[in-house]
Amino acid sequence: MHANTEQLLSLRDGEPVNPDIRDHVEGCDPCRRRLQELDEVRARLRGLPPVAPPGDLWRTVAVGSVERTARHGFHWGSGLAIAASFVLGLALLMRVGDQDDPARAPLETTPAATISGLAEPEGLVNLAALQTRSRKLEALRAAIPRQPQVERAGTAMTIAELEDRIALVDVRLGAADALGLTEAQKHALWKERVNLMQSLVQVEYARLQRPRY
């Protein structure tokens, strides 16, 4: 009785085999031949050439990774909820504003006026100015008290969507060099970030004004 394929594979791979089978194969030309063929087939499989992926796949991968990171990996520091005092935040914000841009320094002390004061003026094209404005909006947003109560689903979804979009912009900005973004594209992303931050702060401020129920 010849060795079957499974037994021959065990012999080929040095796995435990019944001694009778081993003895048989050693003395049987066809079985030895089949054993060699199993080796040969493995060698042919291992000898198949590598297949290179399409050249532009990395770009797809990079974009895909930032989109997923934005969807799954971004959190707005939930542990920091209600950590910042709104009044203190505003005061800090006004100090930052004074230092960064004296001409625009006297911000109003009410949230609505502050948001309005941070609105993008006509003709704002400077990247540094966009970044400064973005930081101010971040500071203002951090100063808004978090809402521990149950809130309207529509508001929560709007906020979540804005947060996701900002996160996506952030990750794209972080990977700007790897993605090969031009200066114009980076500028457009910063502008988008400022607009989104402004919308987010406005939504969160409006939420504070609603009567709780």
Add this chain to the structure above:
Amino acid sequence: MSGFSDCNVDTAILARARRGDMKAHEILYRAYGTPVYTLAVRMLQNPAHADDVLQETSIEVIRKIDTVRDPRAFPGWVKRIAVNKCLGHLRSAWHRLAAHSGGAEDEGLEYRHGDEGRDSAAMGSDMDAERALALLPATARAVVWLYDVEGYTHQEIGEMMGRTTSFSKSQLSRAHQRLRELLGLDGEGNERCMQTQSNC
């Protein structure tokens, strides 16, 4: 041999990648892209699915790179991710549907690498290993590639597939029997065996 054995990465690059440096990730991708893509093409026999596997693997690498500290562990770690993605594709409803539409369940998918005028009538001694591999049933193909080329054990393959060690062994045996037929080794071997049977 598995291309993952050449997929060496530098400690500094790995550290940069852990910090979220996308340029470092691109360097890593240049190292593992071809081995992952080759694995996926061989196991799935579908370039579009191989694209998906490489993309999904890369995204998981980017998201979970902070779990890898030792650069020597990196090739095996990426390979395991890629294999799981491939097996996920094989298990998917889409893949089963494609297998059904192409013939019997779990039969080898039709050959897709150029040379499409050739069909099963071309089976014989002139068939190359790539074409023979493509004509294997999907599960047997996956097992023979993981065992003979990627170097996984039967136990590891059984675990990854949610099956037993014996299942992996029997699939490997099945794959080799079919490969011998497809590569034109079977007829010659049987003939010799018959001629010398009395000696056995």
